[in-house]
Amino acid sequence: MPNHGTGHTSSDGGQQQTAGLAFLGCGYAADFYGATLPNYPQLTLKGASDIDGERARTFAGEFGGQAYQGLETVLADPEVTIVANLTPVSQHYAVTKAALLAGKHVYSEKPLAPTLEQATELVELAKERGLLLSSAPATVFSQSAQTLFKAVHDGLIGTPRLAHANLDMGALAFMPYTEWRSRRGVPWPYWDEVPNGCVMEHAGYQLSWLITMFGPVVRMAGHTALLLGHEWPELTEIAPDVSFGFLEFANGAVCRISIGWVAPADMTLTVVGDQGSLSVKDVWQASSPVLLQRRIKENGKTNGYLAEPQQLPFVTPPARHRYDDTHDLTVGAGIADMAQTILTGGQPFLSADFSLHILDVSLRLAEGRGITETVPLVHTDDIKLTRGQTTALGHRS
Ligand SMILES: NC(=O)c1ccc[n+]([C@@H]2O[C@H](COP(=O)([O-])OP(=O)(O)OC[C@H]3O[C@@H](n4cnc5c(N)ncnc54)[C@H](O)[C@@H]3O)[C@@H](O)[C@H]2O)c1
Known part of the structure; x- marks a missing residue:
């Protein structure tokens, strides 16, 4: 078992070993943690740091630990074993690299880095130094995810063949996003989220579950479009707001994935196998019901072949402490898993290679890498754009 260093005995003098944790970046997402x-x-919270000192102070005041005077102070603290990088995406590479160079294990908010080259460099650096590096999301630890994974693994739907995965959060441009605040009153940073784009912000929530169930993506194509870019005239850079992908996994299963912030909200995941289907209504809710529909034999002229949905009992207990928000993302579970690895050995579930693969697939989706062919219109007179207009035919008696 690799040894990733030691934790600290808890300050209450008990036998429980814990790993010291510090947050870098105390903005909107920090309150989830x-x-x-x-x-x-x-995990023992040692404190937090932010280039905006007031944010570090309010975070420490609300949740504990000290407000560190800058990154260097955090990195110089021997009691800090794990650094959680909750800075904006543009800072992920520099902050994570500094922390690794200082000998800290790093748990980064997603994405691991803005580019694959930067992320690969970080993964190699972590490996060279015997340090752990993981990236959010950690929703694979949720009650729903664990229950779904076990059901697929136990063969409740036979061989899984197909998944339909959606992370359409609703039409962001038409939501009151300027009013969104975290518990401490930090505004939701749409000026970062919109340029980063729906794929880099959200693909991991579906990809991490799919890759856990089916293995790595081996072939894929992605397509994107920007439909509501004009709704943010104040932003100079805007990423595509819809993305569709076709993914083929190592076990042979395929997936149609949709990620965006134009269509009405749909965060469902459906896995179809030879013997039935499993579905989760909302992968952003840690305790979203997992429904099983077994294949049955029907008779007569029907397209039915599935039994009524049956809710599976959760295979893990609910988290005791929840953040009252529109979504429940199990955020701390990935850091806790990293701490457990540091204290007892082994590998964290969200390994550096797993996180890197999710970034790779996310980037391919975000860049719309796939074949898009132009369809030449040969008989333009026959196919007019007005074809969709109502015809009088249906009203003739
Ligand atoms: N906003 C969300 O709903 C949400 C949810 C889950 C994950 N995330 C992820 O969390 C991360 C942070 O997002 P956020 O919404 O909290 O952003 P934010 O802008 O609200 O917070 C980021 C904080 O980092 C600080 N910061 C910037 N550069 C820094 C540096 N070099 N060193 C230390 N602090 C620095 C900023 O002052 C700010 O307080 C991103 O990776 C994002 O993808 C966001």
Whole structure:
């Protein structure tokens, strides 16, 4: 078993070994972490740092630990074993690299880095130094995910063949996003999210589950479009707002994936096998029901072949501390898993290579890498754009 270093004995003098944790970046997402940290006794919060000192102070005031005077102070603290990088995406590479060079294990918010080259460099650096590096999301640890994975693994739907995965969060441009605030009142940073784009922000929520169930993506194509870019005239850079992908996995299963912020909200995941289907209504909710529909024999002129949905009992208990928000992302679970690895050995579930693969596939989707062919119109007179207009035919008696 690789040894990734030691944790610290808890300050109450008990036998429980814990790993010291510090947050870098105390913005909107930091409140998700702070509020749910008590779920994970293997973590001791040492404090937080932010280039905006007031944010570090309010974070420490609300959730504990000290407000560090800058990155160097955090990295110089021997009690800090794990650094959680919650800075904006543009800072991920520099902050993670500095932390690794200082000998800290790093858990990064997604994406691991803005480019594959940068992320690969970070993964290699971590490996060279015997350090752990993981990236969010950590929703694979949720009750729903664990229950779905076990059901697929146990063969409840036979061989899984196909998945339909959606991370359409609704039409962002038409939502009151300027009013969104975290518990401490930090505004939701749409000026970062919109240029980063729906894929880089959200693909990992579906990809991490799919890759866990089916293995790595081996072939794929992606297509993107920007439909509502004009709704953000103040932003100079805007990423595509819809993305469709076709993914083929190592086990032979295929997936149609849709990620965007134009269509009405749909965060479902459906896995179809020879013997039935499994579905989760909302992968952003840690306790979204997992429904099984077994294949049955029907008779007569029907397209039915599935039994009524049956809700599966969750295979893990619910988290005790939840953050009251529109979604429940199990954020601290990945850091806790990293801490467990540091304290007891082995590999974290969200390994560096797993995180790197998710970034690779996300980038391919975000860049719309796939074959798009122009369809030449040979008989333009016959196919007019007005073809969709109502015809009088249907009304004739
Ligand atoms: N906003 C969300 O709903 C959400 C949800 C899950 C994950 N995330 C992810 O969390 C990360 C942070 O997003 P956010 O929404 O909290 O952004 P944010 O802008 O609200 O917070 C980022 C914080 O980092 C600080 N910062 C910037 N550069 C820094 C540096 N070099 N060192 C230390 N601090 C620095 C900023 O002052 C700010 O307080 C991103 O990777 C994002 O993808 C966001």
